Amino acid sequence: MRYELAPMEGVTTYLYRRCYHTHFVPMDRYFTPFIAPNMNQGLNAKERRDVLPEHNAGLPLVPQILTNRADHFLTTCRDLEALGYGEVNLNLGCPSGTVVSKGKGSGFLARYDELRAFLDEIFSRCPLRISIKTRVGRADQADWPRLLDLYRQYPCAELIVHPRIQKDFYRGAPRMDAFALAEAEAPWPLVYNGDLFTRRGIAEISRAHPGVETVMLGRGVISNPWLIGGTPDKAVLRDFHDELFDGYRGILYGDGPVLCKMKGVWAYLIQRFTNYAPYQKIIRKTRRLSEYQSTVNALFHNEDLIPDAGFQPEP
Ligand SMILES: Cc1cc2nc3c(=O)[nH]c(=O)nc-3n(C[C@H](O)[C@H](O)[C@H](O)COP(=O)(O)O)c2cc1C
Structure with missing residues (x-):
């Protein structure tokens, strides 16, 4: 099994990632909390500090971008490419009200035509590999099969699925039937994310979904930094x-x-x-x-x- 540290705004900062990496079993990859570009700039000062190579030495890191504007996405990618990054992650999962109301994060999932135009543009013009982190719908899980068909049209570096819809926030049981749907005919490496809080939980995912080679861990590993190995000390x-x-x-x-x-x-x-x-x-x-x-x-x-x-x- 491969392990990725989930992006968590306010928690998994470069200091946190570095301290985790040096004290516990290192993750295979780390993701930054979202970068939210706007009209004037790709990265603001705080976001730039978080991705600076000297703050992330020795850590395999993927910066995450939250936007519904292809031009903003591409400008940010140019900044990140100049810093040496080879992959970026697109946030299609954030459930926060202010983000969703602007049609970003999981709010973008309800704007199918705009999302398709956005993905067409970024996948055809971005020089970096693109992975996607997604929920399984905004208001309704019924949107999921159509979203999956859309994602299948693009060469995602990986598709990270948090099987909840927006209004679930981080509550209730993950919608494992939706996750199983993604496994069928998955042309990209598929990553599971959600509620993996024990080593047994991780082993169960591995048993139930043998095609899944990578899991992304958030709250579970912040709560238990020995979740993927090592002895509590x-x-x-x-x-x-x-x-x-x-x-x-x-x-x-x-x-x-x-x-x-x-x-x-x-x-x-x-x-x-x-x-x-x-x-x-x-x-x-x-x-x-x-x-x-x-x-x-x-x-x-x-x-x-x-x-x-x-x-x-x-x-
Ligand atoms: C406080 C907090 C901040 C988060 N920030 C981000 C973020 O910046 N980008 C993102 O894609 N997901 C974010 N998430 C979602 C997590 O990456 C992850 O998908 C979620 O916590 C479910 O995984 P878990 O059950 O392993 O924690 C955040 C979650 C929490 C609780």
Whole structure:
């Protein structure tokens, strides 16, 4: 099995990716959170920092683009090509209301003719390989067979399927019947993404879908960095945490932004610890680095790791 780290806005930054890569079993590929180009530019300053080769040394990285404008997509690809990238990923999955209302992300899935014109243009003019990350419809899973027929017309580097529709957000069971449909006559390498939270879960996907050679992991691996291998070790996790925390303190100004980034990781990682509830409450609420640090110290000192126990999304 090959493994890819899912793009997660606010969580899988270059610092996170680098710290993960050096402390745990490395992923085969990493994806950046989405780059959202606009009229004036391909990459903004923050997006450029995230893809700079010197920030991603030694990591196989695919930048992700979120747009419904072929010209914006192609301009961004030129910037990325100049930085040395050979592949980009198109986001056709984002379920956020503001993105969908503009016809981007999973909102683009409901605009079939526009999507076809967009794909025609980018696949004929983009010098880079293009992979697609998609949901299985916007408002209705009934759209999926037609979308699959459309995707089959293009030489996707890979098709990453998160088998939910927009209104599912990240809740409810993945629609495995829709995923199975993608397997039939798949001309591109097919990647499964969604709710893989334990090693057993990954093994089951592999058993049920022998044609799938790659899975993309998001919340599961943030929650359990040993999901794809290795032995849980509190000292290693502490080093990882400290490197990430120090990294953010080095590049962000003020307690708030640093805490925001660390809280984004703890939203998942906290479940790795025994009796985590009281610590979770403080970490969620705190506005002070000193309180954050004493809480994290107490958590590591007082509690143990629970290996491979999965991850429970909030209801
Ligand atoms: C906080 C958060 C941020 C995300 N940001 C992105 C993103 O920038 N691009 C994208 O394609 N998917 C994004 N996703 C979706 C994930 O890549 C992934 O598809 C989703 O979490 C399901 O996989 P999982 O069950 O392994 O977590 C995000 C998900 C979460 C929870």
